[in-house]
Each structure stands twice: as structure tokens, then as C-alpha cells.
Amino acid sequence: SDPDPLQDFCVADLDSAAGTNGFPCKPLAAVTSDDFFFDGLSTEGDTGNVIGSSVASANVLTFPALNTLGLSMNRVDVAPGGLNPPHSHPHASELILVVEGRLLVGFVGSAGNRFFSKVLGPGENFVVPKGLVHFQYNVGEVKAVAVTAFDSQLPGVVVAAPTLFGATPPIPDEVLAKAFQVDQKTVAMIKSKFER
Numbered sequence: 001s002d003p004d005p006l007q008d009f010c011v012a013d014l015d016s017a018a019g020t021n022g023f024p025c026k027p028l029a030a031v032t033s034d035d036f037f038f039d040g041l042s043t044e045g046d047t048g049n050v051i052g053s054s055v056a057s058a059n060v061l062t063f064p065a066l067n068t069l070g071l072s073m074n075r076v077d078v079a080p081g082g083l084n085p086p087h088s089h090p091h092a093s094e095l096i097l098v099v100e101g102r103l104l105v106g107f108v109g110s111a112g113n114r115f116f117s118k119v120l121g122p123g124e125n126f127v128v129p130k131g132l133v134h135f136q137y138n139v140g141e142v143k144a145v146a147v148t149a150f151d152s153q154l155p156g157v158v159v160a161a162p163t164l165f166g167a168t169p170p171i172p173d174e175v176l177a178k179a180f181q182v183d184q185k186t187v188a189m190i191k192s193k194f195e196r
């Protein structure tokens with residue numbers, strides 16, 4: 001859902017100090033075949049963390065040739081029982097393809113908080129409409145790998161729990177206590193998990 005490009009390509013000059021919507025183009029004479037190649041999704045992610053998942057991104061920041069092209073891709077590795085936690089992408093819809101393993105994938109719609117979900121196996125797709133909160137949870141016995149494609153060069157990501165409980169400076173405890181209808185002690189306990 002990014003704007004259409006006005007030229008064949010515009011390989012991003014990430015170092016430019018110019019402030020534009022997106023990035024200025026690297027000079028044409030300096031562009032080579034290597035600019036259009038990226039192998040950052042070729043290696044298995046490290047899922048040895050508290051949530052048991054990892055995400056690698058091919059977006060304009062890691063793969064500057066995507067500048068102005070309106071697309072990007074992630075690789076998601078999830079250990080058995082691991083979770084890619086609830087999050088949303090403000091700038092893109094997401095098309096998920098499970099490559100390996102079994103993932104429960106789901107999102108919540110903005111009308112009536114309806115939860116739409118499915119368990120996917122290899123070769124199966126699920127689509128998450130733009131901006132909606134979604135997750136992937138490994139319900140299988142083996143590791144899972146998914147590829148996600150986006151209609152934006154930089155989908156952006158808002159991860160629900162750290163956004164609210166790990167903000168800098170912190171959101172006041174009384175705000176979160178009211179919002180989640182718990183006491184401030186509970187809020188402080190959750191916040192302690194997201195301190196950084």
C-alpha cells in the first residue's frame with residue numbers, strides 16, 4: 001500500500017541526510033546487480049529467547065533496493081511452544097506462508113474484536129489485513145518456519161506488550177491499571193519484564 005514508484009528503481013541511499021518520504025536514490029552509475037540481491041533470510045533465526053521466536057527482515061533498511069517498490073518480506077522462526085507475540089504493522093497487510101512446522105496464526109478485527117485464526121501447515125497461507133493485531137504460535141512438536149510478505153517497503157511494527165509495558169519514558173502505572181482493570185502492583189510486575 002505504499003505509493004507507486006515514478007521510475008524503474010531507486011536503490012535507497014540510506015546514508016543521505018536528506019529528509020524525504022522514503023529514501024533518495026543511489027546514483028544510477030553506482031547501482032550493480034548486487035544491489036538487487038539479499039541473503040539475509042537464508043539462515044535460521046536464533047529462537048533461544050523467552051518467547052522462543054525470531055524475525056529477520058528484508059525491508060528497505062536491510063535491502064535498500066526495495067526503496068519505492070512497496071514490498072518487503074520477513075522470515076519467522078518459532079521453536080516448539082514459541083510465540084511471535086501480538087503485534088501490528090501500521091503500513092502494510094501481511095501474507096503468511098508456513099514453510100515448515102505448524103503455526104496457529106490469528107488476528108483480531110477492529111469491528112467487534114472478532115478473533116480470526118487457523119492452524120497452518122507447510123504451503124498454507126493466511127492473510128492479516130493492514131494494521132490489525134496478530135501473532136504466530138507454534139502448536140507443533142518441531143520448529144516452524146514462516147515467510148511473511150508485506151505491501152510496504154517498511155511495514156513498521158508495534159509489539160503490543162512492550163509498547164504498553166516497556167515504553168520510554170514509562171506510561172504511568174495508574175493508566176495501565178485502569179486500562180487492564182488490575183492493581184498497580186500487577187502493572188509493576190508486568191513492567192519489570194519489559195524494562196530495558
Ligand code: GLV
Nearest residue numbers: 055074076084148
Ligand atoms: C509476522 O507476523 C511478521 O511480522 O513477520
Ligand code: MN
Nearest residue numbers: 087089094134
Ligand atoms: Mn506481523
